[in-house]
Amino acid sequence: xxxxxxxxxxxxxxxxxxxxxxxxxxxxxxxxxxxxxxxxxxxxxxxxxxxxxxxxxxxxxxxxxxxxxxxxxxxxxxxxxxxxxxxxxxxxxxxxxxxxxxxxxxxxxxxxxxxxxxxxxxxxxxxxxxxxxxxxxxxxxxxxxxxxxxxxxxxxxxxxxxxxxxxxxxxxxxxxxxxxxxxxxxxxxxxxxxxxxxxxxxxxxxxxxxxxxxxxxxxxxxxxxxxxxxxxxxxxxxxxxxxxxxxxxxxxxxxxxxxxxxxxxxxxxxxxxxxxxxxxxxxxxxxxxxxxxxxxxxxxxxxxxxxxxxxxxxxxxxxxxxxxxxxxxxxxxxxxxxxxxxxxxxxxxxxxxxxxxxxxxxxxxxxxxxxxxxxxxxxxxxxxxxxxxxxxxxxxxxxxxxxxx
Ligand code: FAD
Numbered sequence: 001x002x003x004x005x006x007x008x009x010x011x012x013x014x015x016x017x018x019x020x021x022x023x024x025x026x027x028x029x030x031x032x033x034x035x036x037x038x039x040x041x042x043x044x045x046x047x048x049x050x051x052x053x054x055x056x057x058x059x060x061x062x063x064x065x066x067x068x069x070x071x072x073x074x075x076x077x078x079x080x081x082x083x084x085x086x087x088x089x090x091x092x093x094x095x096x097x098x099x100x101x102x103x104x105x106x107x108x109x110x111x112x113x114x115x116x117x118x119x120x121x122x123x124x125x126x127x128x129x130x131x132x133x134x135x136x137x138x139x140x141x142x143x144x145x146x147x148x149x150x151x152x153x154x155x156x157x158x159x160x161x162x163x164x165x166x167x168x169x170x171x172x173x174x175x176x177x178x179x180x181x182x183x184x185x186x187x188x189x190x191x192x193x194x195x196x197x198x199x200x201x202x203x204x205x206x207x208x209x210x211x212x213x214x215x216x217x218x219x220x221x222x223x224x225x226x227x228x229x230x231x232x233x234x235x236x237x238x239x240x241x242x243x244x245x246x247x248x249x250x251x252x253x254x255x256x257x258x259x260x261x262x263x264x265x266x267x268x269x270x271x272x273x274x275x276x277x278x279x280x281x282x283x284x285x286x287x288x289x290x291x292x293x294x295x296x297x298x299x300x301x302x303x304x305x306x307x308x309x310x311x312x313x314x315x316x317x318x319x320x321x322x323x324x325x326x327x328x329x330x331x332x333x334x335x336x337x338x339x340x341x342x343x344x345x346x347x348x349x350x351x352x353x354x355x356x357x358x359x360x361x362x363x364x365x366x367x368x369x370x371x372x373x374x375x376x377x378x379x380x381x382x383x384x385x386x387x388x389x390x391x392x393x394x395x396x397x398x399x400x401x402x403x404x405x
Contacts, residue, residue: 002027004308005090005098007080007246008106009033011041011294012275014061015301016104016308017072023309030073030098032080032090037130038064043294045133046158047324051165052137059130083250085268102270102308105247105258106301109240109276109292114150118212123219124234127155139233143167148222148231150209152179154323156237157192160201161325163235171202171229173209173222184332184369185339188357191350191371192325199326204229240292242277255279257290262314264304272308274300280315285335295320318381328353331377334367334384342366345395348373356380363389379403 004020006013009031017029033039039061048054057063067074082091089099111126113119125136136159139145145168149160152174163170172179178189179196193203207224212234214220221228242257253259253267257279264272264280275297282289291300299317306313321332339359348355356376359367364387368380379402383390394400 002101003099004029004102004104005100006031006104006106007090008104008108008275008277009035009039009074009076010106010108010275011039011061011297012106012108012278012301012304013104014039015298016106016274016305018062018070019302019305020309021070021072023306023311025309027101028073029071030075032075032078032092032098034077034079035129035131036077038062038067038074038076040130041294042128043322045130046127046155046162049130050133050137050140050159050162052141080246081249083246083271085250085252085271088270100270102272104304104308105266105271105273105277106275106297106304107243107246107277109242111236112239112241114209114236114238116209116211118214118219121212121214121219121234122217123232124212124236126236127159128240136235140166140168145169145233146231147171147233147235148173148229149235149237150222151237151239152176152181152203152205153183153237153239154180154321156235157196158323158325159235159237160196161199163233164196164199164201165326168233170200171204171231172196173204173207173224173229175206175208177205179203179205183336184357185344185359187344188369191353195326195328195353240276242279242290244277247271247273247277255288257288259288262316263307263312264300264315265307272304274304278304283314283316285337289337291319293319293321318384320377320381328372329374330369330371331380332367332369333377333380334359334365336367338366345392347396347398358383358395360390360392360395363392365390365395376402 040059079093081093091097147163147168147170149172178186180189209222211223244254247258258273260280262281279288279290303313303315342359342361345358354372356370365383
């Protein structure tokens with residue numbers, strides 16, 4: 001019988017295992033996972049789970065018994081350190097080795113660490129894992145702390161919201177003119193900034209940390225080009241780097257992630273990649289494009305599983321991302337790399353933060369977001385997918401159904 005080995009243990013790994021069984025694979029499925037927790041989903045770690053409104057069950061990718069019921073061997077707390085593509089086996093840090101017929105690398109990504117003076121101080125936090133979310137909750141939940149959030153992207157703003165809701169004093173330090181600028185542009189970034197300011201969050205924009213000041217063994221301030229920001233707790237959300245060390249040890253082509261085709265095949269016939277670590281060919285963008293989102297972990301885990309079973313499949317989903325901050329819920333569907341030159345068209349009430357925004361390149365919708373407006377995401381995806389020219393006035397007019405555009 002064949003053995004399919006998965007290295008990772010995040011959502012892409014769990015989804016692939018599920019899809020291998022769903023598509024009829026009856027051989028051995030083994031997951032090697034570095035963390036001691038069974039696969040879980042990360043978005044709640046900076047939202048409901050951090051805030052204590054969602055419990056441990058809400059983050060499980062699958063319930064505990066599911067692995068046994070589906071004959072999936074889960075090896076937790078095990079770090080794969082080498083791949084021998086010729087011999088078809090993977091070596092672990094603890095000396096064990098496992099053979100494979102086909103191998104999926106779903107090693108994800110890890111936070112970009114700041115290499116700055118004082119960056120190792122007590123009180124400087126990063127967030128990727130369940131354990132780190134537990135630590136952060138313990139640090140934030142009593143309130144009364146002076147918190148600096150480094151990074152004004154999605155994670156940074158979610159963390160700012162959570163810290164503020166717990167009754168801490170929060171300053172966000174960000175590089176751009178507005179938060180989220182790289183993700184959704186200046187105009188929309190301003191909408192999010194206003195909301196945070198209404199909740200009492202302060203912003204120090206066009207600034208980046210130069211060093212951290214330590215006092216009595218713990219962090220006391222972040223030094224930026226425009227002065228110090230006092231902080232007895234710092235949370236860094238400065239992006240992630242794909243975990244490619246294992247792929248590189250296998251001699252695979254690695255360039256901002258593991259380079260794979262639309263079907264998630266790497267440069268080795270029997271090795272595949274999915275999730276944050278994969279850099280798949282994207283036909284719409286006509287280049288390789290890595291995605292660091294939850295929906296991509298599911299979509300790419302599914303495609304990789306099929307490809308491993310020689311079932312034809314390509315990854316052609318429109319990228320999707322969501323966020324929750326205070327009482328605002330947002331979904332974004334589309335190609336963020338095409339936004340910087342696109343023009344924004346609004347539908348609904350931006351001031352009341354109940355609206356949609358569409359990005360047009362020429363007359364084509366390349367992305368759309370819905371903010372506190374629900375059940376429209378599929379229609380937005382259809383618009384992005386259609387590649388058809390749309391009428392701007394109709395797009396802006398809430399009385400015109402999106403499906404008729
Ligand atoms: P990961 O989830 O990173 O899992 C990879 C796993 O592989 C890790 O557990 C790692 O320890 C393990 N591993 C790595 N190397 C080895 C090795 N050599 N041997 C064994 N195991 C190894 N996305 C959204 O779309 N919306 C959101 O709102 C959102 N919020 C987020 C909030 C937070 C706090 C974080 C951290 C992420 C968020 N994301 C969000 C992103 C989303 O969680 C990721 O895209 C997703 O987790 C990617 O899944 P993955 O399986 O590819 O990788």
